[in-house]
Amino acid sequence: MSLEKLNSSRFEEVIYDNGEPCLVIFSRKSCHVCQGVVPVLEDLQPQFEGKFSFYYVDVEEDKALYQRFSLKGVPQILLFKDGEYQGKLAGKVEEEDVEEKITDVLNS
Amino acid sequence: MVNSYDLIIIGGGPAGLSAAIYGGRAKLKTLIINKGAVGGLVNTTREIVNYPGYGQISGSDLMLDFKKHAERFGVEFLRDIVVSTDFSQEDKVIKTKKGKEFTAKAVIIACGSEPRLLNIPGEKRLQGSGVAYCATCDAEFFEGEDVVVIGSGDQAIEEGMYITKFAKKVTVIVLHDEGILDCNKVSAERAFRKEKMEFIWNSTVEEVLGEESVKGVKIKNLKTGDSSELECQGVFFFVGMVPSTQYLKESGVEMDKRGYIPVNNLMETNLEGVYAVGDNRIKYLRQVVSAAGDGATAAVAAERYIEELNAFKTNIANSYKKVLLVFFNASNTESLEFSSLMEELQREHNEDYKIVKVDLATKKNLAEKYEIKAVPAVIVLDKGKKVKELGCSMDKAKLKAQII
Ligand SMILES: Cc1cc2nc3c(=O)[nH]c(=O)nc-3n(C[C@H](O)[C@H](O)[C@H](O)COP(=O)(O)OP(=O)(O)OC[C@H]3O[C@@H](n4cnc5c(N)ncnc54)[C@H](O)[C@@H]3O)c2cc1C
Numbered sequence: 042m043s044l045e046k047l048n049s050s051r052f053e054e055v056i057y058d059n060g061e062p063c064l065v066i067f068s069r070k071s072c073h074v075c076q077g078v079v080p081v082l083e084d085l086q087p088q089f090e091g092k093f094s095f096y097y098v099d100v101e102e103d104k105a106l107y108q109r110f111s112l113k114g115v116p117q118i119l120l121f122k123d124g125e126y127q128g129k130l131a132g133k134v135e136e137e138d139v140e141e142k143i144t145d146v147l148n149s
Numbered sequence: 150m151v152n153s154y155d156l157i158i159i160g161g162g163p164a165g166l167s168a169a170i171y172g173g174r175a176k177l178k179t180l181i182i183n184k185g186a187v188g189g190l191v192n193t194t195r196e197i198v199n200y201p202g203y204g205q206i207s208g209s210d211l212m213l214d215f216k217k218h219a220e221r222f223g224v225e226f227l228r229d230i231v232v233s234t235d236f237s238q239e240d241k242v243i244k245t246k247k248g249k250e251f252t253a254k255a256v257i258i259a260c261g262s263e264p265r266l267l268n269i270p271g272e273k274r275l276q277g278s279g280v281a282y283c284a285t286c287d288a289e290f291f292e293g294e295d296v297v298v299i300g301s302g303d304q305a306i307e308e309g310m311y312i313t314k315f316a317k318k319v320t321v322i323v324l325h326d327e328g329i330l331d332c333n334k335v336s337a338e339r340a341f342r343k344e345k346m347e348f349i350w351n352s353t354v355e356e357v358l359g360e361e362s363v364k365g366v367k368i369k370n371l372k373t374g375d376s377s378e379l380e381c382q383g384v385f386f387f388v389g390m391v392p393s394t395q396y397l398k399e400s401g402v403e404m405d406k407r408g409y410i411p412v413n414n415l416m417e418t419n420l421e422g423v424y425a426v427g428d429n430r431i432k433y434l435r436q437v438v439s440a441a442g443d444g445a446t447a448a449v450a451a452e453r454y455i456e457e458l459n460a461f462k463t464n465i466a467n468s469y470k471k472v473l474l475v476f477f478n479a480s481n482t483e484s485l486e487f488s489s490l491m492e493e494l495q496r497e498h499n500e501d502y503k504i505v506k507v508d509l510a511t512k513k514n515l516a517e518k519y520e521i522k523a524v525p526a527v528i529v530l531d532k533g534k535k536v537k538e539l540g541c542s543m544d545k546a547k548l549k550a551q552i553i
Pocket residue numbers: 159160161162163164165182183184185186187188189190191193194196197198199200229230231232259260261262304393396426427428429435436437438440
């Protein structure tokens with residue numbers, strides 16, 4: 042996978058200390074919908090190189106993180122900018138949905 | 150980039166992968182176009198215990214073996230979504246969401262099915278916030294909470310039982326009278342014995358309640374018409390599947406009201422060179438083993454079809470003699486008698502032309518190309534080009550006069 046994996050401390054650093062504009066997909070290895078959405082993000086990543094970062098969290102390994110955002114399912118894509126939560130996308134999303142959401146966040 | 154293939158398979162579940170193994174082995178240049186992860190629906194299955202030769206294996210591990218097998222035979226894979234097709238010509242055209250275009254001599258439709266949505270208020274809005282469709286993916290998020298399962302088929306009951314491992318209570322909403330579930334008997338008995346599982350009969354869910362996250366469901370009793378509310382933190386929808394065939398609406402492939410494709414025992418659809426296999430076709434048993442069998446059948450049929458097609462082309466295009474294409478139909482006696490007469494004529498004038506007989510029932514594209522609507526019909530080709538159409542008379546002399 043070309044997305045960088047985040048654990049709790051790296052999450053703090055990227056989202057809150059650096060305030061990077063980015064998305065984080067919460068996924069699970071045994072979730073086929075996640076396995077479908079991750080490659081969509083991998084395809085989009087180069088298009089936003091240097092402007093917007095892409096990360097992932099494995100919910101089995103980092104329970105505290107999904108509990109913190111009260112997530113009730115995977116895959117979910119959370120978007121952040123300047124240390125602030127900007128919304129999410131849940132379930133089987135298409136490339137256009139993600140692209141639109143990233144553009145919204147970048148322009149906000 | 151070469152975009153022409155012998156065989157293109159739409160969908161990389163067990164049906165598509167099996168077709169690919171046979172296609173690749175037969176040395177057909179084969180491409181699988183699949184959206185998402187290769188393996189299809191089976192990837193959701195934690196445990197498969199009924200695939201021959203594998204006592205117990207996870208769905209995704211089994212599919213990995215299928216995929217490796219196909220790769221060994223040189224099959225190519227593309228992750229993309231087929232959005233439209235043109236099956237009107239001999240070279241079938243397939244277009245994808247990423248804007249790619251491919252042609253193939255034969256196409257196998259193996260795109261399976263996807264969960265049906267009920268489209269009730271709250272369902273879409275609360276996805277990921279309590280509304281779920283896959284227990285393997287999401288059951289763990291409901292540790293110690295109350296969950297509602299909608300549906301009573303094999304999937305609903307088996308997934309429901311898995312959810313009891315995490316949830317405090319699982320309430321199953323069933324359309325039918327008390328005691329009647331749509332799942333297999335063994336699962337039903339196990340479900341009735343499960344302490345954490347409860348059932349609400351003769352009912353359906355009208356609305357998912359909650360603003361930010363699921364807080365409950367509105368249940369309607371179908372017998373009394375009464376509505377009631379039940380508090381819960383999660384709702385799993387298992388209300389059946391729909392075939393993923395919407396993109397074929399304009400393709401000319403015949404489908405039933407729900408979008409399932411009828412085929413014959415060679416997995417042929419109503420269109421020549423187009424096959425349908427696995428869960429997206431009308432069939433009795435929707436399982437990995439039957440999907441694999443379908444895939445193998447279609448690939449072998451496609452291989453024969455392509456072989457015939459190639460032989461037919463060389464027969465016509467490379468012939469130094471004139472070719473008479475005689476269109477007949479096996480169920481039309483007149484056309485059968487006529488083609489015998491043509492053969493008789495040909496034996497007498499062997500050196501002048503050759504005859505290629507065409508069954509109108511199986512060579513629809515060819516009939517369309519030469520605008521043949523009824524049998525018998527004869528057209529004369531010179532180096533592959535149509536030079537004239539004959540008047541079909543049972544009079545040998547009249548026929549001969551037209552040919553020479
Ligand atoms: C919960 C559950 C448990 C099951 N348990 C078992 C079991 O224990 N044993 C068993 O034998 N069977 C089981 N089944 C049934 C089995 O999964 C199916 O019968 C089988 O997967 C059908 O295979 P398929 O290849 O026809 O379709 P699928 O597996 O659905 O594969 C179709 C593929 O096509 C892709 N696709 C769809 N549309 C397009 C498009 N336009 N362009 C490109 N690609 C597309 C899809 O993304 C998917 O990858 C289970 C099913 C479920 C839901």
